[in-house]
Amino acid sequence: MYQFVYQRPGSLPEAVEQSTQAREGLFLAGGMTLIPTMKLRLTAPSNLIDLTDLAELKGIRQEGNAIIVGATTTHAQVVSTPEVRDLLPALAALAESIGDPQVRNRGTIGGSIANADPAADYPAAVVGLGAIVKTNTRTIAGDDFFTGLFETALDPNELIVAVSFPIPQRAAYMKFPNPASRYAIVGVMVSQGNDGVRVAVTGAGPNVFRVPEMEQALAVNFAPEVLEEITVSADELNEDLHASADYRAHLIKVMAKRAVVAAT
Amino acid sequence: MSVTVSITLNGESVSAAVEPSTLLVELIREHFRLTGTHVGCDTSQCGACVVHVNGCSVKSCTLLAVQVEGADISTIESLAKNGRLHPMQQAFKTHHGLQCGFCTPGVIMSALDLIANNPDPSEMEIRNWLEGNLCRCTGYNNIVRAISAGAQAMRG
Structure with a gap:
């Protein structure tokens, strides 16, 4: 990897200041994507700003009808936190399906959604549960956060502080994983909460997207058979050596039905 | 520009001057000559480089040495005691x-x-x-x- 300046700020304002000063700074959380990307020289930051010591980004807590997950919370911490397991088991199950134990011990929710990998799992949770992303400057609705392939609504030097998940009445995440990497070939989060039914799909398109036809049908009757008649178009879906666009379209319906069964 | 990293490695306090780009596995193998930790794929898939950082297993090929400043690191060499296998x-x-x-x-x-x-x-x-x-x-x-x-x- 190319050389860089390593910085380890002690507070959120200091981290933002260091990023603002840097010629081309990048924030480092768990590094599970960033470090391999740097090793491949696909990215070469001038400054790497390590968020490890930022207390503002840590911890999981319940606030009213929401679970707030700090940006540097690891997948393993999400899996093992009793409040998440009790109140949002779909999120704990999603986190447990990411990568492998060593990746879950380091990888973070903030890093995952900031990276916005089209096959990552957390985007399905952020959109499928109607979460809100809190940054150092504002709050961003989950629906507005992911804007394209590896693209988000974050501004330069803007830092994710936490993700707030409203607790749904029911929810489940089902994915068809790539057997080697455990990334989603297709993953579907289905939830029913105060603002209705959400169906969010990851792995299938350039970024996470909702399926309004499925949401409307499930709002009337939350049962897998209502999805039977809905056709998912393969247009603009991803196509690679793992799965064709048509196969991904098929998997969206299969995973959505399984998620509805699991959530019922 | 090198940075000093101080860690506890298999129960012993040690430090080394490294480049920020030095991987934890390079620190373990090349600076401290503990070659029981292996590099297989170097892409965080194979797990030959797994060590413990503060009691949690991690892939040391996908961690910078500077990230573990102050941490407690255990490698395979920490297991056998007085010539007896763990x-x-x-x-x-x-x-x-x-x-x-x-x-x-x-x-x-x-x-x-x-x-x-x-x-x-x-x-x-x-x-x-x-x-x-x-x-x-x-x-x-x-x-x-x-x-x-x-x-x-x-x-x-």
Whole structure:
């Protein structure tokens, strides 16, 4: 990897200041994507700003009808936190399906959604549960956060502080994983909460997207058979050596039905 | 520009001057000459480089040395005491849990993280946990048996 300046700020304002000063700074959380990307020289930051010591980004807590997950919370911490397991088991199950134990011990929710990998799992949770992303400057609705392939609504030097998940009445995440990497070939989060039914799909398109036809049908009757008649178009879906666009379209319906069964 | 990293490595306080781009596995192998931790794929898939950082198993090829400043690091070399193998190492020997042995240090460090949280894992829990460890001699059945027996020996 190319050389860089390593910085380890002690507070959120200091981290933002260091990023603002840097010629081309990048924030480092768990590094599970960033470090391999740097090793491949696909990215070469001038400054790497390590968020490890930022207390503002840590911890999981319940606030009213929401679970707030700090940006540097690891997948393993999400899996093992009793409040998440009790109140949002779909999120704990999603986190447990990411990568492998060593990746879950380091990888973070903030890093995952900031990276916005089209096959990552957390985007399905952020959109499928109607979460809100809190940054150092504002709050961003989950629906507005992911804007394209590896693209988000974050501004330069803007830092994710936490993700707030409203607790749904029911929810489940089902994915068809790539057997080697455990990334989603297709993953579907289905939830029913105060603002209705959400169906969010990851792995299938350039970024996470909702399926309004499925949401409307499930709002009337939350049962897998209502999805039977809905056709998912393969247009603009991803196509690679793992799965064709048509196969991904098929998997969206299969995973959505399984998620509805699991959530019922 | 080099940076000084101070860690506890297998119970001993040590420090080294490294470039920020130095990987933890390079610090362990090249600076401290503990070559039991291996580099297999160098892309965080194979798990030959698994060590413990503050008690959690991690892939040391995908961590910068500077990130573990102040941390407690344990490698495979920390296990045998006074020439006696750790019960998990002994179980791998007894149950032929290795063929070429290249993946073994990482597999054992990964297994010990599982057993720290789940002292009596089922066969399926062991197999699921080994998602991040590849054995290219394809010796998984004996590896699973060895971990199960090692866990039993550790429970006493």
